[in-house]
Amino acid sequence: MSIVVSPFALLRRASSWVAEQNFLAGHKVNSLSAYHILGRGYSESGADVSTTTTIPLDDTTPTNSEGAQLLTLSYTPKKIGARLIISYAGLISVPAGFAGVVALFSDSTLLAVAAGQSYSNGAMISPGGVYEMTVASLSAINFATRFGGNNAGTARANGTMFLSGRVYGSVPKSFISVIEVDQ
Amino acid sequence: MLIEALVWKYGYAPGLTIRDGVIEEWPSTWPEQPAKKAIEKIVDDFQAQELPKVQTRLILDDGDKGLIRVIEDLVTTLIDKGVIAKADLPPAALQKLDERSALREVLK
Numbered sequence: 001m002s003i004v005v006s007p008f009a010l011l012r013r014a015s016s017w018v019a020e021q022n023f024l025a026g027h028k029v030n031s032l033s034a035y036h037i038l039g040r041g042y043s044e045s046g047a048d049v050s051t052t053t054t055i056p057l058d059d060t061t062p063t064n065s066e067g068a069q070l071l072t073l074s075y076t077p078k079k080i081g082a083r084l085i086i087s088y089a090g091l092i093s094v095p096a097g098f099a100g101v102v103a104l105f106s107d108s109t110l111l112a113v114a115a116g117q118s119y120s121n122g123a124m125i126s127p128g129g130v131y132e133m134t135v136a137s138l139s140a141i142n143f144a145t146r147f148g149g150n151n152a153g154t155a156r157a158n159g160t161m162f163l164s165g166r167v168y169g170s171v172p173k174s175f176i177s178v179i180e181v182d183q
Numbered sequence: 184m185l186i187e188a189l190v191w192k193y194g195y196a197p198g199l200t201i202r203d204g205v206i207e208e209w210p211s212t213w214p215e216q217p218a219k220k221a222i223e224k225i226v227d228d229f230q231a232q233e234l235p236k237v238q239t240r241l242i243l244d245d246g247d248k249g250l251i252r253v254i255e256d257l258v259t260t261l262i263d264k265g266v267i268a269k270a271d272l273p274p275a276a277l278q279k280l281d282e283r284s285a286l287r288e289v290l291k
Binding site: 049053054 | 185186187190195196197198200201202203204207208210
């Protein structure tokens with residue numbers, strides 16, 4: 001006895017199998033994934049900012065009156081207990097031998113600070129890093145980065161010293177990125 | 184260039200911030216902020232009088248680092264050839280040369 005299978009039935013079976021595999025693959029990824037993204041925020045700027053206000057390279061905590069404001073980002077968390085992963089960086093130019101400093105704040109509270117030394121006049125460095133914190137409130141958090149040189153002199157963000165500012169068109173940008181993940 | 188021109192004119196002071204060519208903060212220790220025309224004049228003066236010096240200084244600064252090694256090698260050669268004695272050098276210069284020589288030995 002021969003069994004005749006309609007090509008349409010075969011096609012339906014095949015597409016069903018593909019859908020099933022896709023479902024299983026998706027389920028597997030979900031079950032293995034440790035984190036679920038709840039929300040994200042991003043702020044960038046290529047503004048040519050220069051300042052003479054320093055963030056001294058000493059054993060004191062940088063304050064939000066040191067350096068100049070580079071960027072701000074307001075983010076409203078979605079869930080108490082979730083983790084915020086904050087990435088930040090500034091493109092900074094300072095005189096040779098000076099350190100360029102970028103500090104990350106939540107309102108007036110210092111969260112993190114990064115510094116890098118410039119090896120020559122006109123060179124750009126990009127101090128930055130990643131900071132994590134647990135969500136304790138669902139109120140908006142105002143993140144900000146401030147930058148400055150470590151010593152008396154001028155510092156410039158998104159451009160170079162002595163070359164009258166911006167370089168590489170408008171592509172170089174300083175940024176703050178926030179990703180909220182549920183664990 | 185605006186920030187360099189202002190620091191050249193008034194001397195370094197913290198508290199000056201310029202964003203995209205607009206002065207946001209003006210140092211409290213400086214005289215009152217001048218009008219736009221006067222600031223443009225400061226920038227023009229800076230470009231005409233000081234900028235060539237700044238650029239020359241930058242080139243010299245970069246060259247100075249390489250020249251240190253040249254001087255060090257020259258002094259060593261003169262001592263080796265007996266043209267000068269170590270004792271002829273000022274004590275501070277001799278100490279610096281010895282320190283650099285010792286550091287270079289560490290790298291070998």
